[in-house]
Amino acid sequence: MSKLVQVKNVFKSFGDIHAVNGVSLDIQEGQFYSLLGPSGCGKTTLLRLIAGFEKPTSGQVFIDNTSMDNIEPNLRPTNMVFQNYAIFPHLNVEENVAYGLRNKSEKKSDQNKLVDEALELVGLSGLNKRSANALSGGQKQRVALARALILKPKVLLLDEPLSALDKKLREQMQSELRHLQRAVGITFILVTHDQYEALTMSDRVAVMFDGKVAQEASPRDLYELPNSQKVASFIGEMTFIKGEIVGENKNLQVQSEIFGKITIDKSRVFGQSSKKMVLGIRPEKIAIVPKTSRSKDLISGKIIDVSYFGETTNYKVSCGTIETLTISSQNSVGQLSYSVGEEIQLKADMNNIIAFSV
Numbered sequence: 001m002s003k004l005v006q007v008k009n010v011f012k013s014f015g016d017i018h019a020v021n022g023v024s025l026d027i028q029e030g031q032f033y034s035l036l037g038p039s040g041c042g043k044t045t046l047l048r049l050i051a052g053f054e055k056p057t058s059g060q061v062f063i064d065n066t067s068m069d070n071i072e073p074n075l076r077p078t079n080m081v082f083q084n085y086a087i088f089p090h091l092n093v094e095e096n097v098a099y100g101l102r103n104k105s106e107k108k109s110d111q112n113k114l115v116d117e118a119l120e121l122v123g124l125s126g127l128n129k130r131s132a133n134a135l136s137g138g139q140k141q142r143v144a145l146a147r148a149l150i151l152k153p154k155v156l157l158l159d160e161p162l163s164a165l166d167k168k169l170r171e172q173m174q175s176e177l178r179h180l181q182r183a184v185g186i187t188f189i190l191v192t193h194d195q196y197e198a199l200t201m202s203d204r205v206a207v208m209f210d211g212k213v214a215q216e217a218s219p220r221d222l223y224e225l226p227n228s229q230k231v232a233s234f235i236g237e238m239t240f241i242k243g244e245i246v247g248e249n250k251n252l253q254v255q256s257e258i259f260g261k262i263t264i265d266k267s268r269v270f271g272q273s274s275k276k277m278v279l280g281i282r283p284e285k286i287a288i289v290p291k292t293s294r295s296k297d298l299i300s301g302k303i304i305d306v307s308y309f310g311e312t313t314n315y316k317v318s319c320g321t322i323e324t325l326t327i328s329s330q331n332s333v334g335q336l337s338y339s340v341g342e343e344i345q346l347k348a349d350m351n352n353i354i355a356f357s358v
């Protein structure tokens with residue numbers, strides 16, 4: 001794979017607001033790449049800088065090894081799908097899609113063929129003459145996609161394209177968008193603030209806070225090896241426990257009240273500025289084990305809160321210290337359920353603990 005989009009130390013300020021504050025990214029050809037972060041962290045601004053709707057205050061964007069410094073948006077090999085679909089209500093489906101060809105001088109018959117191909121890609125074949133007013137939210141989104149895809153851009157930029165859809169439709173469109181991206185092989189850069197959307201759809205994800213990239217990784221690494229407490233809490237849930245370094249060789253030995261003394265591989269240690277550390281563990285890496293279990297390293301606790309989610313149940317457990325553990329348990333066949341007040345035993349997967357500097 002080769003680098004298709006390179007963002008090199010880009011800054012963008014609006015007055016004294018630093019919307020993008022020193023971002024560098026390499027996006028490979030054919031990747032499904034997501035920019036993920038909370039509202040106001042600079043995702044849209046970064047996307048608009050790549051599209052050319054904004055000029056960097058400093059830094060550069062390259063596409064296909066060519067500097068985009070003096071290249072207008074319509075001459076870049078990019079196309080953008082906006083959050084609010086921006087399709088024309090007074091035009092029908094095919095007119096909306098053909099609008100994507102406005103700067104091209106194809107013959108009418110060639111245009112029709114391109115429109116039909118684009119509509120087929122997004123599953124709207126045969127709806128050419130349907131008025132845009134008569135479309136559902138999901139169909140409007142598909143029209144916007146078809147219009148952006150009709151010119152076969154090298155890079156498709158998508159700014160929260162699914163956020164206006166209800167949950168079920170959004171999930172369906174997520175999987176369709178992923179299939180579509182694989183089928184056309186175009187590089188997609190998706191902006192989202194929904195961590196599950198980013199994890200399930202992307203090859204790589206850049207997590208942004210305050211105009212900066214906090215971590216750039218595959219979805220699995222982001223979830224399994226978040227490089228800070230902030231990233232860990234933004235992506236899913238994690239329990240944090242205070243710990244102190246009591247030994248160090250090729251691993252780190254950390255003492256904490258709940259886990260006792262444990263050994264942590266250096267690949268799971270992020271930052272180390274003093275003896276004080278914070279240990280992080282995901283809720284599904286702790287299991288409630290039967291009272292009769294004699295396995296070693298069990299932790300005793302008492303359930304203080306239960307949240308039922310259908311396929312899983314979350315338990316908050318007090319282990320006799322001020323800190324509590326959160327456990328997520330699959331409600332699969334044979335799995336017992338527990339109530340507030342019950343005394344239980346836990347087994348934590350110590351190999352899954354991560355240590356962060358305080």
Ligand SMILES: Nc1ncnc2c1ncn2[C@@H]1O[C@H](COP(=O)(O)OP(=O)(O)OP(=O)(O)O)[C@@H](O)[C@H]1O
Nearest residue numbers: 014017018019038039040041042043044045046193
């Ligand atoms: N044209 C502009 N003029 C002034 N400030 C702007 C402009 N565009 C963006 N900003 C500011 O820059 C920061 C980043 O905005 P941006 O729209 O990139 O965030 P975002 O991550 O896309 O947020 P959201 O998830 O809410 O869409 C915000 O503080 C925003 O108010």
Ligand SMILES: [Mg+2]
Nearest residue numbers: 043044045159
């Ligand atoms: Mg935005």
